[in-house]
Amino acid sequence: MKNHADLHRELTTLPPEQLMAMLQAETRKPVPDDDLVLEILHILEKQEAGKPIVLTDREKAAWREYQASVIRRGNPLQPVLRTATATAASLALILLLMFAMLPQEVSAGGIFDVISWCNEMALRLFSPGKEQAPLEYEFRTEHPGLQKLHDTLVEYGYDGPAVPMWIPEAYDELSRFEVDNSSRCVTISSGFTSGSKELIISISIFDTVVPQGYYKNDPDAKELEIYGTTHYLLQNKENCTATWTEENIASCITLDCQEDVLQEILKTIYVMEAK
Amino acid sequence: MKRFTQSVCILLVMSMVLAIPAYAAGIQAAKGSSYFTMSSVYLEPISDTRFEVWFRVTATGTMDELGSSMIIVQRRASSSDEWENDRYYYPSTYTQMIDYDQITHAACVTYTGSDDYEYRAYVELYAKKGTGTAYMPEYAYF
Numbered sequence: 551m552k553n554h555a556d557l558h559r560e561l562t563t564l565p566p567e568q569l570m571a572m573l574q575a576e577t578r579k580p581v582p583d584d585d586l587v588l589e590i591l592h593i594l595e596k597q598e599a600g601k602p603i604v605l606t607d608r609e610k611a612a613w614r615e616y617q618a619s620v621i622r623r624g625n626p627l628q629p630v631l632r633t634a635t636a637t638a639a640s641l642a643l644i645l646l647l648m649f650a651m652l653p654q655e656v657s658a659g660g661i662f663d664v665i666s667w668c669n670e671m672a673l674r675l676f677s678p679g680k681e682q683a684p685l686e687y688e689f690r691t692e693h694p695g696l697q698k699l700h701d702t703l704v705e706y707g708y709d710g711p712a713v714p715m716w717i718p719e720a721y722d723e724l725s726r727f728e729v730d731n732s733s734r735c736v737t738i739s740s741g742f743t744s745g746s747k748e749l750i751i752s753i754s755i756f757d758t759v760v761p762q763g764y765y766k767n768d769p770d771a772k773e774l775e776i777y778g779t780t781h782y783l784l785q786n787k788e789n790c791t792a793t794w795t796e797e798n799i800a801s802c803i804t805l806d807c808q809e810d811v812l813q814e815i816l817k818t819i820y821v822m823e824a825k
Numbered sequence: 826m827k828r829f830t831q832s833v834c835i836l837l838v839m840s841m842v843l844a845i846p847a848y849a850a851g852i853q854a855a856k857g858s859s860y861f862t863m864s865s866v867y868l869e870p871i872s873d874t875r876f877e878v879w880f881r882v883t884a885t886g887t888m889d890e891l892g893s894s895m896i897i898v899q900r901r902a903s904s905s906d907e908w909e910n911d912r913y914y915y916p917s918t919y920t921q922m923i924d925y926d927q928i929t930h931a932a933c934v935t936y937t938g939s940d941d942y943e944y945r946a947y948v949e950l951y952a953k954k955g956t957g958t959a960y961m962p963e964y965a966y967f
Contacts, residue, residue, distance in 0.1 A: 725887065732881050732931040733869045739929040741887050748886035750862065750928055762865040762881075765961075767857025787859045789885045804862045804885050 557586070561593050569594055685822035691715040695724030699740045699751060702729065706736055706755050711777070712801055713751070716818040718811060720744035734760045749805040756798045764793050764802065774813060777820040783809060792816055860884055860952040860959035868946060868967045874938055878914075878946040878965055881931035886954070891930045892916065892923040894951035894960060900942035908945070912936060923951070 561569065573590045576582050687710065689700050700713040725748070726741030739752040754762075766784035774781045774792075781794040785807070792812050793802040803815060863883040870876045880893050896914040901907065914934045916922040921932040938944055950961040 726926075726928050728927060728929055730881065730929050730931040732865075732879050733877060733933065734867075734879075735881070737881060737883070737929050737931060739883065741928050750883070750886060752863070752883045752929055754881075760865055761867055761966075762863060764863050765856055765858040765861050785857070786862065786885065787857045789859070789862070791862050793863070802863055802883065804883075 554585070554589075557589060558593075561589060566594060566597055569597075687711055687820075687822055689713065689715065690821075693717065693722070695727075695740060695742055698724065698727065699738065699753070702727075702738050703753060703755075706738070708755055708799055710796065710799075711819050712753055712796065712799055714803070714815045714818045715821055717742060717749060717815055718744070721747075721749045734758050747806055749803070751801070751803050753799060753801045756800065762800065764791060766791070772809075774816065776816055777822070779820075781816055783812065858885070858959060858961060860888065860954065860957075861950060861961055864950055864961065864963055866946070866948045866963045866965035868944065868965050869933070870967065871935070874940065875935060876938070876944070876967075877933040877935050878948065879931070879933040880948045880950065880963070880965070881929070882950050882952075883929045884927070884952055887926060887928055888952045888954050890923055890925055890951065890953040891927045892932060892951055893948055894922075895947075895949040896922070896934055897947040898936045898938075898944060899947060900938065900944050902942055911938075 564572075569590050573587065573594075576587055576590070689697075689709075691697055691700070691713075693716070696713055696715065696717065703709070703712060721742035721744045723743050724740060725743040726739065728737075728739045730737045730739070735754045735756040737752060737754040739750065742749040742751075764782075764784055764786075766786050768785040772783040774783055779794055779796055781792050784791040784793065786804075788806060789804050790807040790809055790812050791802055791804045792815075793800070795801070803812065805812060861882060862885050863881075865879075865881040867879055868876050869879055878896055878898065880896075882891060882893075884891055894916065896919075897910050898912045898914075899908040900911045901909070914922065919934050922934070924930040924932075936944075936946075944967075946965040948963045948965050950963060952959045
């Protein structure tokens with residue numbers, strides 16, 4: 551039995567045709583010698599690696615035929631280029647239309663403003679839970695009595711939402727305006743009349759906690775949440791009262807029972823603007 | 826003096842704890858009024874033995890007369906379960922108790938006691954409009 555080194559040395563002296571014949575003969579045996587087969591393949595591989603590529607005549611004819619067919623069809627890259635050009639033109643047109651539709655203040659600000667705006671829009675689309683533009687509170691009313699009430703609150707140190715910006719037009723007269731000081735709070739009250747009817751807005755600013763109760767004849771109080779603040783709607787005989795607290799402010803509005811009107815009044819306390 | 830101060834401190838803490846949920850937490854149960862929207866009564870200590878009885882009331886509209894028609898300061902000894910009336914206040918003497926043509930009114934009367942008793946005040950709220958009159962009883966504590 552020859553060892554591997556001797557076998558290798560003997561096989562390397564043989565030409566490729568003879569190695570191929572030996573390989574074919576070995577693989578046809580019922581039990582081929584795997585070591586011999588592998589060694590032959592290894593040597594053939596080394597022999598082929600060192601040889602230059604030479605086309606046969608048949609291979610040369612096939613290559614010429616292929617080149618001719620490519621020239622008849624034109625540049626094989628042309629379809630790709632046509633598609634790419636069309637795509638680029640479409641994208642450019644879409645971008646142009648989008649730019650034209652941007653808010654003026656965004657498009658006038660330059661490319662970085664546009665990018666920033668697009669990012670913000672993307673956040674809104676994909677992050678529906680996020681807050682949008684911050685909302686700011688600004689008191690605005692055409693009713694001088696409501697303005698006076700708000701201004702007085704500001705004098706006492708509170709400029710947040712507390713005063714409605716609207717009440718029914720019938721209550722156009724400010725008939726009463728009072729400021730009462732007790733040991734723990736100051737109460738600012740205003741009365742608006744409409745004939746014999748009166749709408750009362752009373753707002754108390756507290757220094758410390760003080761017990762306080764509202765009168766109602768219905769055991770149940772309705773809850774109405776607006777902008778995160780819970781308002782309690784009470785039935786007090788022929789009147790309806792809305793009462794709520796915010797920080798150290800306790801407020802109530804009383805008018806003859808028109809609960810839907812009362813709700814509309816309450817909503818105007820929290821009118822916010824997006825800045 | 827010491828007992829009085831201790832009573833004041835305990836009642837002050839209790840009142841603060843009970844009232845913390847909201848300033849307007851005390852919505853009255855099924856006791857409506859055509860005259861009153863809101864009331865607030867409490868005792869405010871001034872010194873070890875003196876305190877003020879405060880009331881504040883908001884009406885359902887402008888009232889001809891609004892305030893308190895009577896205040897009674899009551900006291901109870903530690904050895905007793907019974908409250909006794911110690912002092913009475915009326916608008917005829919304490920004119921600040923009633924105001925006229927008002928929506929809201931707040932006022933107080935002053936009392937001097939001792940530390941041998943605990944105290945509370947009965948405040949009778951009052952409103953008058955035209956021919957109609959209303960009274961509402963409330964108790965004031967520290």
